[in-house]
Amino acid sequence: MTTDAVSTDALAAARLEVAECGRRMIADGLVLGTAGNVSVRVGELVAVSPSGMAYDRIEPVDVAVVDLDGNRVDGPHAPSSETPMHLAVYAETGAGAVVHHHGLHSAAVSTVVEELPALHYYVLQLGGPVRVARYATYGTAELARAVHAALQDRTAALMQNHGAVAHGDTLEQAYDRARLVEWLCALHVTATGIGTPRVLTGEELAAVARRRTGSRHEGGLPRRAHPRHPRSPGPRHPARSAAACSTRSGSPRRAPRAAPPSTSRSSAPRW
Numbered sequence: 001m002t003t004d005a006v007s008t009d010a011l012a013a014a015r016l017e018v019a020e021c022g023r024r025m026i027a028d029g030l031v032l033g034t035a036g037n038v039s040v041r042v043g044e045l046v047a048v049s050p051s052g053m054a055y056d057r058i059e060p061v062d063v064a065v066v067d068l069d070g071n072r073v074d075g076p077h078a079p080s081s082e083t084p085m086h087l088a089v090y091a092e093t094g095a096g097a098v099v100h101h102h103g104l105h106s107a108a109v110s111t112v113v114e115e116l117p118a119l120h121y122y123v124l125q126l127g128g129p130v131r132v133a134r135y136a137t138y139g140t141a142e143l144a145r146a147v148h149a150a151l152q153d154r155t156a157a158l159m160q161n162h163g164a165v166a167h168g169d170t171l172e173q174a175y176d177r178a179r180l181v182e183w184l185c186a187l188h189v190t191a192t193g194i195g196t197p198r199v200l201t202g203e204e205l206a207a208v209a210r211r212r213t214g215s216r217h218e219g220g221l222p223r224r225a226h227p228r229h230p231r232s233p234g235p236r237h238p239a240r241s242a243a244a245c246s247t248r249s250g251s252p253r254r255a256p257r258a259a260p261p262s263t264s265r266s267s268a269p270r271w
Contacts, residue, residue, distance in 0.1 A: 007042070014040040014047040015063040017171045021099070022055035024175070030101035030182060031055070036163065037080035039129070040171050041090055041099045044068055048086060050077035081139035085165065088144040089151065095167035099178040102163040106184035112157040118200040119187055121208045126166070126177060127154040130184065135160035156181045 021038045025031045033053070039048035049055075050064050064079035066072050068086055072079060080086075086098045094186055109116060116123070116130040123129050133150035136143035152156035156166035156177050164181045168174035190199035 001161075006010045009064065010042050010145075011047065012060065014042045015060040015065070016062045017097075018047050018049055019060050020059045021171055021175060022049055022058055024194070025099075025101055026181065028054050030178070031101045032102065036101040037082050038097075038099050039086045041095065045073065046083075046086065048083055049080045050075065052082050053077060080110065082143075084139065084141055085147050085161065088148050088169050089165070092148055093167060094169075095174070096169045097171035097174040098167045099122065099167045099171070100163060100183070101160075101178055103178075103182035103185070105189050106158055106164040106182050107162065109185040109188050110160050110162060112119075113188075116119060116158060116184060116188060117197070118195050118205060119191055120184065121205060122180060122184060124193060124205060124209055124212070126156045130156055130158055132158040132160050132180060135162065136200045138162065160187070182195075194237065201219065214250075 002267050017040050017092065018038050023036070025036055034052050037049040044067060046066050047063050048066060050058060050062050053062060061075075063073035063075060063186040064072055064077055064078055066079050066082075066083060066087075067229065068087060068090065070079075070083055073202075077156055082100055085100070089095055097104050110132050114132050116132070118129045131150040131154060133143070143159070147157060147159060150159075150166075151167075155168065158164050158181065162176060164185075166174050166181060187259065188197070196256035206256050
């Protein structure tokens with residue numbers, strides 16, 4: 001598919017989102033240098049971070065555009081080496097965006113556990129305890145397969161000796177989930193440094209899930225952890241999503257360090 005087959009405005013909005021969200025990852029301390037990558041799906045095309053380019057230099061025109069087979073159809077630079085992983089996520093989910101980062105706590109915890117223990121019920125916002133995809137060389141089909149396995153019934157995963165990945169309906173949602181993984185890993189590092197943390201049981205997590213489901217009719221709780229919406233021809237809320245990762249109108253919006261990020265920009269209370 002060529003860029004002529006999709007909305008020019010939708011693709012331009014997606015490339016802007018990718019460029020601005022890369023800057024936000026730097027500002028939020030989730031990556032160093034050119035590490036990590038971001039993508040947004042627009043119909044049968046994907047706007048993805050260019051390979052080996054510093055985030056503060058990336059403009060929308062620099063963002064690569066590939067089809068779902070990984071063929072570059074637009075952009076002056078090669079797409080990220082992790083593009084196969086992004087495409088694998090799109091092939092198996094209804095995701096509209098993917099965020100991959102190398103947050104320090106996420107990378108550290110990925111080296112010592114096979115699954116992130118449920119120390120906080122916020123894991124339910126990601127579908128359950130976060131799994132760790134087995135190690136494989138970056139940019140390979142083997143890594144894409146490992147990540148796919150770890151993401152079954154989840155919207156985020158850790159990548160062994162590497163970092164974290166999350167997906168969502170929008171880039172805003174994917175980014176919030178990626179930050180939540182980093183917060184959960186920071187919680188794990190902090191708790192294990194103090195002593196032996198208590199892990200929530202399956203029954204306790206189920207009770208929270210039931211309470212959440214029962215309260216939906218009253219409104220105010222976050223959306224389910226892994227929604228399955230039909231694909232749209234472009235970002236659902238391009239203006240809203242771009243604002244979530246924008247640095248052009250001032251300093252990047254950052255959550256208070258004392259509280260984990262929510263997976264929604266609504267006024268919903270944290271739970």
